[in-house]
Amino acid sequence: MPRLFRFILIAALVATAVMVGAPEALAQEAAAATEEVPMPEGISLIRVIRASGPVGILLWIALFATSAVGFALILDSFLTIRQSKIIPGTFVGQIQEAMQQGDLMKAVQHCNEQPGSLSNILGAAFANVEEGFEAVQDAVRVSAELEGEKLMQRVAYLNLVGNIAPMLGLMGTVQGMILAFANLAQAAGAAKELVLADNISQALWTTMVGLLIAVPAVGFFYYFRNRAAKIILTMEGLTLDQIKVLRNVEVVSEDDEDI
Numbered sequence: 001m002p003r004l005f006r007f008i009l010i011a012a013l014v015a016t017a018v019m020v021g022a023p024e025a026l027a028q029e030a031a032a033a034t035e036e037v038p039m040p041e042g043i044s045l046i047r048v049i050r051a052s053g054p055v056g057i058l059l060w061i062a063l064f065a066t067s068a069v070g071f072a073l074i075l076d077s078f079l080t081i082r083q084s085k086i087i088p089g090t091f092v093g094q095i096q097e098a099m100q101q102g103d104l105m106k107a108v109q110h111c112n113e114q115p116g117s118l119s120n121i122l123g124a125a126f127a128n129v130e131e132g133f134e135a136v137q138d139a140v141r142v143s144a145e146l147e148g149e150k151l152m153q154r155v156a157y158l159n160l161v162g163n164i165a166p167m168l169g170l171m172g173t174v175q176g177m178i179l180a181f182a183n184l185a186q187a188a189g190a191a192k193e194l195v196l197a198d199n200i201s202q203a204l205w206t207t208m209v210g211l212l213i214a215v216p217a218v219g220f221f222y223y224f225r226n227r228a229a230k231i232i233l234t235m236e237g238l239t240l241d242q243i244k245v246l247r248n249v250e251v252v253s254e255d256d257e258d259i
Helices: 002-036 045-051 053-080 089-100 104-113 117-127 133-186 191-248 254-258
Strands: none
Touching (some): 045 053, 045 191, 053 133, 053 191, 089 117, 117 191, 133 191
């Protein structure tokens, strides 16, 4: 019995010593492992691109190209989708003057001299004068829809950029995660957590950049789409307002004038 008591006492003392010394030993081991594993360098975009591999670099090139296209489309829309450019005040004044004088041929001449969306809609109206006022109204609506489609086609590419950019970003993130787990399989000890955290942070960069491209593109798409729709409605209303005087206009061709 005393031997058993002494054995239990010795075992308890050994266990106590192990429990007291274990945290210190673990801390020393973790510190040694941290010293052996090089800490990742500061995250920078150039470093992320270089570490993404050949496929990742191609995805980054696609993202930068998409960004450039989106910027060019936004700039082009600012320059072209403007009411002052599509509905020039000088041209509108010339048409109004010709219509007040009842000179339809002069109005047609102005449309031929200044081609554009408004002149196309007015030209469609003037070309159907002989068919009656209802035919003129139908021609104006059809022509306005066609001109609206032309404007919307330019704006629609912005929506395409807004859809492609996040998909490229997500693809880059998936590729980065694959690369992260491939590197994780080769790491050991405390290095696994550092390698995994570093590679995942790099992988998420493509998603962030894709969203940075997509959000402005989608926002400007809706802005220019609404602006284009407003301009089309303005042109259609302006044309219908001008052709009201055609109800009582008698069209005289150039051959009739010679006679």
